Every structure is written in structure tokens, then in C-alpha cells.
Amino acid sequence: MFEALEKINQRPEPFQFYTASDLWTDDHTSKQMLSFHLNAAIDVSSRNAAFIDRSVNWIADRFNVDAGIDIVDFGCGPGLYAQRLARRGANVTGIDFSIRSIEYAQNAAARERFNIRYLNQNYLEFATERRFDLVLMIMCDFCALSPMQRKGLLNKFHEILNPGGQVLLDVYSLSAFEKRKETATVEANQLDGFWSPDRYYGFVNTFKYEREKVVLDKYTIVEAQRTRTIYNWLQYFAPEALEREFLDAGFFVEGFYSDVAGTPYDPQSEEFATVARKEEN
Missing domain, CATH: 3.40.50.150 (Vaccinia Virus protein VP39)
Structure with a gap:
């Protein structure tokens, strides 16, 4: 369990992963x-x-x-x-x-x-x-x-x-970038069931990359039978x-x-x- 939580909270390199298909084709x-x-x-x-x-x-x-x-x-x-x-x-x-x-x-x-x-x-x-x-x-x-x-x-x-x-x-502008904050949250059926019709836990880690002016919203969706991660990168x-x-x-x-x-x-x-x-x- 500890290793799984460590992985959920791990900060990747900017644009290290590309998961657009997981959002738009699911x-x-x-x-x-x-x-x-x-x-x-x-x-x-x-x-x-x-x-x-x-x-x-x-x-x-x-x-x-x-x-x-x-x-x-x-x-x-x-x-x-x-x-x-x-x-x-x-x-x-x-x-x-x-x-x-x-x-x-x-x-x-x-x-x-x-x-x-x-x-x-x-x-x-x-x-x-x-x-x-x-x-x-x-x-x-x-x-x-x-x-x-x-x-x-x-x-x-x-x-x-x-x-x-x-x-x-x-x-998105640098003005918007300045308003973003690093956060880490977990919620049952996060976003009112957006990610799955079945029960799940949604972990959301927001990382800011000051030098690159990039923000990552990292969604880790934990269901009974699978765990998946969606990387929503935003360049400002x-x-x-x-x-x-x-x-x-x-x-x-x-x-x-x-x-x-x-x-x-x-x-x-x-x-x-x-x-x-x-x-x-």
C-alpha cells in the first residue's frame, strides 16, 4: 500500500506521459x-x-x-x-x-x-x-x-x-499559471462518477513546474479491478x-x-x- 501511495504522489518530468486517448476514447x-x-x-x-x-x-x-x-x-x-x-x-x-x-x-x-x-x-x-x-x-x-x-x-x-x-x-496565460497551486486530494467517486460507472477512488495531484511554466493535473483512478492514471498537462x-x-x-x-x-x-x-x-x- 505504501509503495502504491508513493507512486500516486510521484512527480513525473514535464510531458513524460501522454494519455489523451484514455480520456477521449474510453x-x-x-x-x-x-x-x-x-x-x-x-x-x-x-x-x-x-x-x-x-x-x-x-x-x-x-x-x-x-x-x-x-x-x-x-x-x-x-x-x-x-x-x-x-x-x-x-x-x-x-x-x-x-x-x-x-x-x-x-x-x-x-x-x-x-x-x-x-x-x-x-x-x-x-x-x-x-x-x-x-x-x-x-x-x-x-x-x-x-x-x-x-x-x-x-x-x-x-x-x-x-x-x-x-x-x-x-x-492559457502566465496570469493563469500564477493562480495555480500544488495540491493533493482524494475523493470517492471523484467528479461525481465522471471516471467510471463503478465505485472508485480518485486521487488528484496538481504539480507546478515553474521553469517550464507547465502544470500537471495527475488523476489516479483506483477501481476494484484496475488502477489507471490520466495525465492532464497544460502549458502556459x-x-x-x-x-x-x-x-x-x-x-x-x-x-x-x-x-x-x-x-x-x-x-x-x-x-x-x-x-x-x-x-x-
């Missing part, structure tokens, strides 16, 4: 995540519906979204952005890890008779001959990736964009650090905002968004 947890996506009043898996409407209105104006524009949404979930953009005439491709979210999105698109192309796969492995005018990556997904994964993804964005194509993504950014990653991938940053709805940039905001453009040859 039958039970993917069902919980989809229910959060579809709750229009909360900001959990997706933003609330009112914010998404405001965000799509701004995206449509900022990027001149109209018939014929080609957009790809990395981490599209159940298609909340994709459908709204398709309604404006955009050709949309959505990519997501969760088959449950993709199936919901496909059914919703069929009901609306939208020709949206949805792909169920890890977007880190996405490859295509198609070229796009705009890449979206919303809900701070970029922060969950290691430096090497981010580098590979930005290179992928550069490859699949048309000359002059743009990227819109959001990240200064605007200069995010811009440097884009510059290294062949982009130039056009501007920063406090969110993906175009709110003017505030250094105290806990999140911020950036628009970057692929340099034209």
Missing part, C-alpha cells in the same frame, strides 16, 4: 465529455453557446468567412463551431479523437444537410493533400501538447495551409513565447486577443488568442 468518460460539450450553459468541454455564437460572428468577420472558404477545425468535438461556420457557407473539415463526438457531429450535419467532412482520429496524425484557408484550434487544446508535439503540429499547419492562410488558436504562455513558436514554423503573428471572440488583448486575462499567417513565398 466509452464512459467520452460519454461524460460529450454531455459537457452539449450543455449550452457551461464552459467545460466547450464554451457556452452564447460565447460560441459571439466567437463565430467575430471569426466570420475577421477571416471573411463566406462560400468557398476552406476551414479545418482541430479538436472539433461535436461540431459546435463547424456547424455554425458551415451555415455561413464555409467548407469545413473537423477532426477529433472521440468517436462519440464525431458520430454526434455527423448526425447533426446530416439533419441540417451540411456537407461537413468529419474525421475520427488523433489530429497529431492527420495528413491530407487538401489545402485550407483557415486552421482553428479552440479551447486551449494547444496547451495540452508537449513542445515537440506543438512543433510538429505547427509544421503541419504550415504544410496544409494555402499561401497566406491563417491560424486561430487560444492558450507569454505572448512572446507563443509568437516564437509560430515564427520558428514559418508564420508571422498578426495580433493577440483576450479570447477567440476578438476581445482586445488584456495582459491580465487568464487566456489569450492569437492569429498567425503563413508567410507567402
Whole structure:
């Protein structure tokens, strides 16, 4: 028992483990995540519906979204952005890890008779001959990736964009990083049964890595028949650090905002968004 507790409370190296598939492809947890996506009043898996409407209105104006524009949404979930953009005439491709979210999105698109192309796969492995005018990556997904994964993804964005194509993504700020604290808790059926339909104990260890500006929420789920660990990594950014990653991938940053709805940039905001453009040859 002591050794098990020692392992639960052990601090790994930053981004040492990658367990995204355990969260998004598990039958039970993917069902919980989809229910959060579809709750229009909360900001959990997706933003609330009112914010998404405001965000799509701004995206449509900022990027001149109209018939014929080609957009790809990395981490599209159940298609909340994709459908709204398709309604404006955009050709949309959505990519997501969760088959449950993709199936919901496909059914919703069929009901609306939208020709949206949805792909169920890890977007880190996405490859295509198609070229796009705009890449979206919303809900701070970029922060969950290691430096090497981010580098590979930005290179992928550069490859699949048309000359002059743009990227819109959001990240957590250093202001948010400063508010995070190291904690260790245990609770029966932690998060109201989110992790399993059966009884379990959920251990949550939050580790801060000051030099790297990274936070890990490490979830250890102990059930009667198994124990599993989910690593939720979050990279926090200064605007200069995010811009440097884009510059290294062949982009130039056009501007920063406090969110993906175009709110003017505030250094105290806990999140911020950036628009970057692929340099034209």
C-alpha cells in the first residue's frame, strides 16, 4: 500500500506521459465529455453557446468567412463551431479523437444537410493533400501538447495551409499559471462518477513546474479491478513565447486577443488568442 501511495504522489518530468486517448476514447468518460460539450450553459468541454455564437460572428468577420472558404477545425468535438461556420457557407473539415463526438457531429450535419467532412482520429496524425484557408484550434487544446508535439503540429499547419492562410488558436496565460497551486486530494467517486460507472477512488495531484511554466493535473483512478492514471498537462504562455513558436514554423503573428471572440488583448486575462499567417513565398 505504501509503495502504491508513493507512486500516486510521484512527480513525473514535464510531458513524460501522454494519455489523451484514455480520456477521449474510453466509452464512459467520452460519454461524460460529450454531455459537457452539449450543455449550452457551461464552459467545460466547450464554451457556452452564447460565447460560441459571439466567437463565430467575430471569426466570420475577421477571416471573411463566406462560400468557398476552406476551414479545418482541430479538436472539433461535436461540431459546435463547424456547424455554425458551415451555415455561413464555409467548407469545413473537423477532426477529433472521440468517436462519440464525431458520430454526434455527423448526425447533426446530416439533419441540417451540411456537407461537413468529419474525421475520427488523433489530429497529431492527420495528413491530407487538401489545402485550407483557415486552421482553428479552440479551447486551449494547444496547451495540452508537449513542445515537440506543438512543433510538429505547427509544421503541419504550415504544410496544409494555402499561401497566406491563417491560424486561430487560444492558450492559457502566465496570469493563469500564477493562480495555480500544488495540491493533493482524494475523493470517492471523484467528479461525481465522471471516471467510471463503478465505485472508485480518485486521487488528484496538481504539480507546478515553474521553469517550464507547465502544470500537471495527475488523476489516479483506483477501481476494484484496475488502477489507471490520466495525465492532464497544460502549458502556459507569454505572448512572446507563443509568437516564437509560430515564427520558428514559418508564420508571422498578426495580433493577440483576450479570447477567440476578438476581445482586445488584456495582459491580465487568464487566456489569450492569437492569429498567425503563413508567410507567402
